[in-house]
Amino acid sequence: MSDAEGQRLVTLLADMQEAEALELARRMLDAGFDPVKLLGLCREAMAIVGARYEAQEYFLTELMLAGEMLTEIGAMAKPLIGQARDAGTAAAAPVKVVIGTVHGDLHDIGKNIVTFMLDINGYEVVDLGVNVPSKAFIDAVREHHPAVVGLSGFLTLAFDAMKDTIDAFRTAGVREDFRVMIGGGQVDERVMKFAGADGFGQNAVEAVSLCDGWTGRARHAG
Amino acid sequence: MIARPVTVIGERINPGFRSVEPFFAGRDFAGLQALARRQAEAGAAWLNINASQYAQRDPGLMVDIVRAVQQVVDTPLSLDSPDPQVQQACLQACDAVRAGGRKPIINSLTEARWPMAALLDRHPAKIMIMASERLQGGELVRNTTAVEVHETARRLVQRLTAEHGVARDDIIVDIAITNLAADTEGLVPVAIESVRLIGGDADLAGVHLCGGLSNISQDLPARTRSGVMLKDAIENAFLTLTVPAGLDMVIGTPWKPYRLLAADDPLLQEFREILLCPRREALRRIIRLQRS
Numbered sequence: 001m002s003d004a005e006g007q008r009l010v011t012l013l014a015d016m017q018e019a020e021a022l023e024l025a026r027r028m029l030d031a032g033f034d035p036v037k038l039l040g041l042c043r044e045a046m047a048i049v050g051a052r053y054e055a056q057e058y059f060l061t062e063l064m065l066a067g068e069m070l071t072e073i074g075a076m077a078k079p080l081i082g083q084a085r086d087a088g089t090a091a092a093a094p095v096k097v098v099i100g101t102v103h104g105d106l107h108d109i110g111k112n113i114v115t116f117m118l119d120i121n122g123y124e125v126v127d128l129g130v131n132v133p134s135k136a137f138i139d140a141v142r143e144h145h146p147a148v149v150g151l152s153g154f155l156t157l158a159f160d161a162m163k164d165t166i167d168a169f170r171t172a173g174v175r176e177d178f179r180v181m182i183g184g185g186q187v188d189e190r191v192m193k194f195a196g197a198d199g200f201g202q203n204a205v206e207a208v209s210l211c212d213g214w215t216g217r218a219r220h221a222g
Numbered sequence: 223m224i225a226r227p228v229t230v231i232g233e234r235i236n237p238g239f240r241s242v243e244p245f246f247a248g249r250d251f252a253g254l255q256a257l258a259r260r261q262a263e264a265g266a267a268w269l270n271i272n273a274s275q276y277a278q279r280d281p282g283l284m285v286d287i288v289r290a291v292q293q294v295v296d297t298p299l300s301l302d303s304p305d306p307q308v309q310q311a312c313l314q315a316c317d318a319v320r321a322g323g324r325k326p327i328i329n330s331l332t333e334a335r336w337p338m339a340a341l342l343d344r345h346p347a348k349i350m351i352m353a354s355e356r357l358q359g360g361e362l363v364r365n366t367t368a369v370e371v372h373e374t375a376r377r378l379v380q381r382l383t384a385e386h387g388v389a390r391d392d393i394i395v396d397i398a399i400t401n402l403a404a405d406t407e408g409l410v411p412v413a414i415e416s417v418r419l420i421g422g423d424a425d426l427a428g429v430h431l432c433g434g435l436s437n438i439s440q441d442l443p444a445r446t447r448s449g450v451m452l453k454d455a456i457e458n459a460f461l462t463l464t465v466p467a468g469l470d471m472v473i474g475t476p477w478k479p480y481r482l483l484a485a486d487d488p489l490l491q492e493f494r495e496i497l498l499c500p501r502r503e504a505l506r507r508i509i510r511l512q513r514s
Contacts, residue, residue: 016509018502059512060403060441065505104334106355106364109404131362157304159278186238186274194278 006033006041013045014052016062018069025073035077042070043121050205063204064113070120095215098140099150100128101184102161107154110184110204114150117204123211134168141169146178148211151197154185162195170196179214183207227461227482229471231300231327232258232266233436235287237274246276251290262295264476268327269295271312272302284308288315296320300327300350300473306338313345330396333357333378342386349388350432351378353416354398366407368415371397375420379429390428394471395420399433401440402456402496403508410438411497414463421468432471435460435480446514450489451479458483459493 005028012021029035049066052058097118101111108130118125126144128136141149149169151162162182169175179198182191183206192200199214201207211217234257237246245253258269269291273283284303291299298321301312309328316326330350331338334357342349353375355364365371375395382388397416400409413433420426438460439453446452461469462483474480483490492511496504 018506056443059443060401061505061508061512064403064406065502065509068502068505104362106362108364109401109406112406113404130364155304156274156277159275188275190279191275 006037009038010041010045010048013042013066013069014048016065018065021069022072026076029076029080035080038077039074039081039122042073046070046117046120050208053203053205063117067113067116067120071116074120094122094124095148095211095217096124096126096144096146097148097150097211098126098128098137098144098146098178099152100132100137100140101130101152101154102158102165103131103133104161105153105155105158106130107152107158107184110154111150111152113204114152114183114201114207117208118150118211121208121212122217134165137165138168138172138174141174141178147215148179148181150207151180151182151195152184153182153187156185158184159187159191159195162191162197166196179210181207181210226265226480227465228469228474228480229267229430230265230476230480231268231270231432231471231473232261232264232297232476233270233272233434233473234261234475235269235291236272236302237276238272246273251286254287255290255294258291258295258297261476262297266297266476267471268300269297270300270302270327270329270473277303277305277308281308282311285311285315288312292317292320296322298322298324298326300329302329304330304332304335306335306341309338309341313341313347318346325392327394331378333374334362336381339382339386342382342388348392348394349382350394350396351375351382352396352398353378353420354396366409366412368412368419371412371416372419372423375416375429376423376426379426390426391430394430394432395426397431397433397469399435399437399460402438403441403505405504406501410460414460414467414497417464417469418467430471431464431469432473433464433469435472435474442508443512446512448514450514452511454479455483455489456493459487459490462487462490463494 009024053063099115101108115125115127128140151165166180181199182195182197183201187200199210201210235254237243261269271287277283301309303309325346325348327348327350330352332352332355353371356374365374379393382393397413399413402410417431435457439456442453444453458481496507
């Protein structure tokens with residue numbers, strides 16, 4: 001399998017050539033291309049899409065469509081990864097992120113986009129849903145040992161709930177076990193400091209960058 | 223003034239707008255006053271005041287903005303805060319005489335925040351109710367069908383009438399307009415259907431129907447590549463499908479050219495089809511529009 005074909009897949013995905021990209025991915029997997037490598041190419045494409053989004057060359061629509069394409073390719077590739085691993089290909093254990101919309105807030109669009117983007121960027125995301133009580137977050141971090149916890153909220157009330165949740169982490173003695181990022185609506189540095197979080201993101205691309213920075217994952221813009 | 227298909231509650235005093243955020247960051251009341259004046263001159267019937275994250279650190283900020291804005295315009299205000307204490311303080315600060323007796327809007331009441339309705343017993347005000355969420359067995363639940371939105375609206379209107387004697391004309395139902403590009407659950411069609419159900423319900427006659435119209439086109443480019451105003455067109459397509467069914471107010475930008483599109487407008491046709499498309503096809507079509 002040629003590198004040229006892999007590069008072509010990255011280009012097709014980054015350029016939103018949906019039908020051609022999905023067909024090529026299917027063909028590569030059928031021909032025995034390493035599914036872990038293929039997902040790596042998808043991440044490379046996603047980094048390009050993210051950069052174009054930040055440059056305002058792409059918009060939310062392209063971000064969402066890229067996500068849809070990668071979900072489909074993920075569905076093709078993931079069942080093959082077990083087989084590949086058995087055949088001796090090493091795949092690193094995924095980094096976990098626990099995410100949820102804080103209590104009192106039902107907004108989930110932003111959270112869902114972040115979940116989606118983290119997932120296709122190779123993170124294992126535990127999504128606790130909306131209106132999540134502090135206790136449910138604490139139970140989840142004890143069970144899953146995430147590297148990052150993402151607190152989402154759109155309402156101004158959510159900023160209090162973010163602070164409550166992070167205070168509860170402290171009381172439970174788990175605050176130092178992971179980084180906390182917040183996002184949704186109009187979070188900024190001021191809200192981050194108020195809530196006691198480690199970082200904030202204005203969009204899903206920033207959320208992925210934060211996680212990558214904290215977990216030391218290298219990005220290849222391709 | 224241009225005839226508009228809807229009453230506009232001016233949305234611009236909100237740090238969520240990139241150009242407005244510095245006024246909040248720098249406590250630039252003169253900047254906010256200029257924005258208030260510009261919206262009033264453009265025909266806003268109310269001015270929404272939302273201090274978002276800035277209200278967090280500074281609980282008195284909303285009141286300060288209310289006073290500053292009322293110094294320069296007589297447009298009544300829409301007080302956008304989920305906090306009953308902030309609402310109370312802002313209602314007290316509102317100068318009814320200055321607003322020519324036109325009532326401010328409490329924005330907004332939800333079933334989970336019901337005690338806030340008691341403010342209506344003490345202050346003459348209109349009330350915005352959010353029909354997009356409900357309480358079920360003490361739990362906060364999101365409404366994802368038009369029938370649920372309609373039922374919540376019926377219940378809240380009935381309670382406002384029975385418990386607080388609120389007149390229909392003082393009730394505004396927010397039907398929750400969501401982002402088209404991120405609409406993985408088909409909530410834009412739900413909003414349209416909700417307007418039809420609530421607008422067609424004789425028991426709810428007289429209540430106003432409103433939505434945050436700018437949400438629908440958020441994060442899309444303002445123009446297509448050939449220069450067509452894409453956000454405006456999408457917002458107007460939404461209005462075209464909902465105003466005849468009863469939507470009569472929007473939280474929006476008063477200088478935007480809100481209008482109903484002709485029945486054979488190609489963009490209206492495209493918008494209708496996008497609403498019916500499977501998800502990926504819908505995204506492809508919006509991207510095609512962006513690049514057209």
